[in-house]
Amino acid sequence: MSTIPLGIKTAATICVLKNEDDFLLLKRLKEPNKDLYTPIGGKLDPFETPQAGAIRETLEETGIKVRTMEFCGILTETSPTKYNWISYVYLAEIDKVSPPHCNEGTLEWLSLGQILDIPTPKTDWFIYKFLVNKEKFILDAEYDENLEIKWLVNELTGESLI
Numbered sequence: 001m002s003t004i005p006l007g008i009k010t011a012a013t014i015c016v017l018k019n020e021d022d023f024l025l026l027k028r029l030k031e032p033n034k035d036l037y038t039p040i041g042g043k044l045d046p047f048e049t050p051q052a053g054a055i056r057e058t059l060e061e062t063g064i065k066v067r068t069m070e071f072c073g074i075l076t077e078t079s080p081t082k083y084n085w086i087s088y089v090y091l092a093e094i095d096k097v098s099p100p101h102c103n104e105g106t107l108e109w110l111s112l113g114q115i116l117d118i119p120t121p122k123t124d125w126f127i128y129k130f131l132v133n134k135e136k137f138i139l140d141a142e143y144d145e146n147l148e149i150k151w152l153v154n155e156l157t158g159e160s161l162i
């Protein structure tokens, strides 16, 4: 197994599956973001494009086949620990299926109002807001050694969100 030096960013996808105002979120069983509700997603495979990775993770984690996903933005996360990610965020509008079984945790349909009351990564509320407003984003987040968020900026507008 190759050892990736601490601090090198891992490329991943965040795949937001939505039906009108409801989001299919995963209560994660494992790190990163254990016990938090997040969209499904995962690391890119070698030689894989972000779009192909998003379609693959959607199939692997939900059994749902989508032909394309809409590119929404990028989330870059930097910390002095091993939490260093660059995540490509994609969106697919899907049918309101009953939540499929997922090996990574429990899937649940949640409205934006419900998402306000459940534990999520601090970055995610902003992602959902950009998606709903159909605004593209490049979010740049920095964390301290305890993984507390120090700042979050949308690089496309320069706006500080936290």
Ligand SMILES: Nc1nc2c([nH]c(=O)n2[C@H]2C[C@H](O)[C@@H](COP(=O)(O)OP(=O)(O)OP(=O)(O)O)O2)c(=O)[nH]1
Pocket (backbone or CB within 6 Å): 012, 013, 014, 031, 032, 033, 038, 039, 040, 041, 042, 043, 044, 077, 085, 087, 121, 122, 123, 124
């Ligand atoms: N929603 C959300 N997801 C995030 C944030 N930061 C971050 O890395 N992620 C995502 C990117 C990836 O989709 C996911 C971590 O991927 P993973 O470890 O589950 O990857 P994988 O499915 O390839 O798992 P494995 O095969 O290595 O077990 O977490 C964040 O702030 N919010």
